[in-house]
Amino acid sequence: MTEETHNAPVEPNAVEEPLDLVRLSLDERIYVKLRGDRELRGKLHAYDGHLNMVLGEVEETITVVEINEETYEEVIRTVKRTSEMLFVRGDGVILVSPPVRTN
């Protein structure tokens, strides 16, 4: 019983998979959200199926919430760091997008 229940694309270009959309962002600036309340903005030089990536000219933003126990206020701080070239391991990546712009 060999039935084709899935319509696999015969031509690789006929259907776009999510990774094909990432491919369109190569050599473009992108925004990456990572685990641990971290965000990266940089130029995408390489990626693979695990979402391992190499980014150039990247700025990392770490969001830290500090709670003042006495006054019960939450202070939200961000820490920024930059690297000229960074390899990012895919298992920490949550999402990848063109830079978020406030239009």
Add this chain to the structure above:
Amino acid sequence: LFYSFFKTLIGQQVTVELKNDLAITGILTSVDQFLNIKLDEIRAVDDAKYPHMMAVKNCFIRGSVVRYVQLPASAVDTALLQDAARREAQQPTTGGAH
């Protein structure tokens, strides 16, 4: 793809930032298919975050505990990398249906 990429970086000084916030600088001596990393002549980037540094000169780091690897931009040919990544999408080197 990234296995080959790291092989081209052997001999360079890199900084590996781990998931537990440790940052180690050293010379890349070896890498494998899991992106496990061996570093020589290691130094702690920030002494407070990395204890017991005196005892250790070389180390083996399991790939799965790496968060980032900071690289010198001069060691990277971005055009070549981008080209390789484009081809990787068509035909992934680790498994894949195409």
